Amino acid sequence: MTLKHHQPECILDLRASLGEGPVWIEAEKSLYFVDIVEARVHRFTPETGAVKSWTAPKRLGFLLPVNDGTFLAGLVDGLHRFDPKIGEFSAHTEVEPEKPGNRLNDGCVDPEGRIWFGTMDDGEENDTGSIYRVVHTPEGLSITHHDEGYTVSNGPAVSPCGKILYVCDSPEQTIFAFDIDAAGNLSGERVFAKISNGYPDGVVTDSEGTVWCGTWGGARVSRFRPDGSELPPIPMPVSNVTKVAFGGDDLKTVFVTTARKGLDEDILKKEPQAGSLFAFRTDVAGSPQNTFRLNG
Template sequence: MVEITCIHDAGAQLGEATIWDPDAAVLWWIDIWGQRIFRTNPASGRTDSWETPEYPGCIGLRKSGGLVLTMRSGFYFFDPETAEFTAVADPESHLPDTRFNDGKPDRQGRFWSGTMFEAPGKELEFIGSLYRMDTDLTVHRMIDGIGCSNGLAWSPDSTRMYFSDSHTPVVNVYDFDAATGEIENGRTFIEFTEPGDIADGTTVDAEGCYWVTIPFKGRVDRYDPDGIRMASITMPTDLPTCCEFGGPDLDVLYVTTAVLKRPMEELKGQTSPGGLFALDVGVKGLPLPAFEG
């Protein structure tokens, strides 16, 4: 049986973007709709937080210090010591109905983030894209025609990249060129068959298996490299959103969750919705390098 512990009962509106810092032994994560960056120390139980000026989308460590992140209006750097944000690039300044969402560094030190359509009251448009920011801070559009970017992860040997549009029941896999960051030969990796199943935040473990959060279904699933589901873990709250391995031995799976502005009566019977959870799943993960730029 999987041991599940809430280590910070944040009540996050939309917890996301888990990144483990092995040097500081802390987990970085965000609340998108709450406009906050969190830093949780599992050993001490302390969580620090910073307000963001816009909806954050995702974060990564930066080799020269601080964080790299995306917010609604593009790529930024963040210095936790001064709480200052520095704008880097805004590749969708011409698209007022999109914002940046899921992303993370690849194993070669580039930073990836994709956008999603978010315009309440308007009909869904598939106008989002996935972007790669290289270490020279140039930004490249890699995939377009997206409704909601999610599911980003890489195989341990960096020959495969996984990516999903959460407005579809599919996770795709691409051949990945580690030297250049180019992708090709996109194809279906997972096609969900249970009604309402979609992919949110994901990671890959040391055995090359793909872990994916299934929002609104309260599950975290594990798939082998052939796209066969190996395990399904039921969370104590219905909206898990992102996952990443951490801890000194990278043997803890950290999972963020979300309240999503729902009234408390809709959350009756759930344990710590919007909290940060630690799961003992019996396998180890892989470190995510910092952004080299």
């Protein structure tokens, strides 16, 4: 697979309804990602072009690697374990049972092996979403509530140093930043960047701390320096760009998930590969994919 610098090419013509949450698993040389609407997990191996897919019991927003070879998945109702070796999901911890209109949306793992994830109003109208942190203790998973008031929480992402958390509220067209202390507490909420053309979706950071943001309705990957100033975006051939992941042997291949959701037939005729997986090369390596740390 020969890719060009900052020139996206379709590498998997999947046409997902809502492709999201790409993560590069170095041990498998493969990219895992989800289709939220279709409740599907996909694994793509670029070297061979092989694709394997699984159906989740419910819609899922993210799939994050655990240090025992499994994944922790954010389904509509809470956290589930997924074992790709046997292809099975098992319910783990319910989240926000008192808010049946909410669902889990996006997540990441920080350098300390903690998971950060957000919830959102499934109808995308009410600001009932929150941000949570997950750690593993001898008693099991410990989930801590940290912030609230999000209609569609997105991202989140952590800086390479592990001291800054980036979170989007997509309808507000805003990326927020928080400071993370040694104990994993958040403080210093501030506006990191605003997006005027489109809506910020999933964000990740590269090895230099640049924030890469999939831009829903903006047909581009937006990029911001650590100080919040904007770098030239990467134009995409489809409107709904959801999230990127860095992979390949040098972590300089950028994989991009996209979506067909929300596009009418006229737009889909112009963007037939909407929902597919794209990739291009870049000059700064991404940060290695962190894994959720099980203690013991």
